[in-house]
């Protein structure tokens with residue numbers, strides 16, 4: 001088997017159409033779109049077109065889309081920007097224990113600068129409880145940030161409902177939609193979203209470009225100071241090729257969203273079904289239905305996720321344990337701990353995230369490889385040996 005790529009939550013392949021759309025703007029049409037001569041005009045126009053495509057995709061206005069270097073920057077800007085702009089009104093922020101580190105570490109940074117942050121618990125599926133969310137709101141709460149869909153376990157949060165609660169209390173609502181954008185239909189008005197983060201490389205666009213949707217009238221301070229790009233609010237020479245590629249990726253996502261979801265859901269369900277029935281002592285993580293169509297996450301008891309990853313890699317299978325940011329570290333995933341898994345089980349977690357290019361053959365090959373690898377690792381595991389001994393006694 002050639003390489004089997006099942007880590008699409010970490011990043012995706014640039015679609016050929018996206019690459020073709022970008023190429024001229026890296027080569028002959030290289031002008032800085034802020035320049036005034038005619039040579040720059042064509043690039044400037046294309047960047048505007050991309051902004052319009054993307055704004056339409058989420059029911060926003062073009063003037064509400066700000067391009068950034070990616071999801072992490074958009075998360076930082078949204079949270080630091082609102083916190084700074086509204087500090088005289090209050091210094092309390094609500095978020096959840098299962099956010100991406102771009103949100104969690106930003107909140108921790110703000111805690112060192114006089115803000116108070118409530119990190120909401122989630123249930124065993126990773127869902128935020130709207131009643132607990134509402135109960136956490138205080139008179140000095142300025143901002144709530146809840147991710148649209150979780151990058152590790154795929155659970156989709158009740159964003160429209162949470163946004164409505166936030167608005168009823170005059171709280172600004174941000175969502176890190178990096179995993180959802182291009183995979184779930186989003187309408188910022190219907191879903192009561194004030195700020196939204198997205199990133200091109202999670203939907204077959206290029207790395208290094210993302211966006212912050214900022215609802216008209218919401219105050220944020222500037223994160224990147226310098227020139228007057230992005231209507232004076234985000235400096236830096238426009239990443240024209242990246243933005244044009246992002247626009248194309250959104251155009252494709254818009255056309256293919258339902259078909260891709262249907263296809264991926266079928267394969268995803270097959271993977272879940274086979275792994276949970278053919279391998280013993282497996283725990284499936286995340287919500288059974290309210291989840292991203294391409295996400296699966298399992299814990300294999302008595303095994304370290306890291307060892308599993310290495311052996312999968314030897315079989316040419318790319319997967320991930322927890323988030324890309326935590327693999328390499330030996331701390332279990334904060335998301336799996338938040339859904340109540342004990343450390344020793346959380347350590348044995350593996351995430352497989354599919355794409356529209358994943359084939360049934362690849363899923364079958366992966367399951368067969370997993371069965372062998374899990375057997376082999378368990379046969380070397382003292383924990384498993386103890387467990388078997390104890391079971392035999394009973």
Ligand SMILES: *Cc1c(COP(=O)(O)O)cnc(C)c1O
Nearest residue numbers: 070071072100102151178179199
């Ligand atoms: C990937 C990811 C990010 C970070 O986006 P970058 O563009 O890589 O900075 C943030 N949040 C979530 C949920 C993600 O999956």
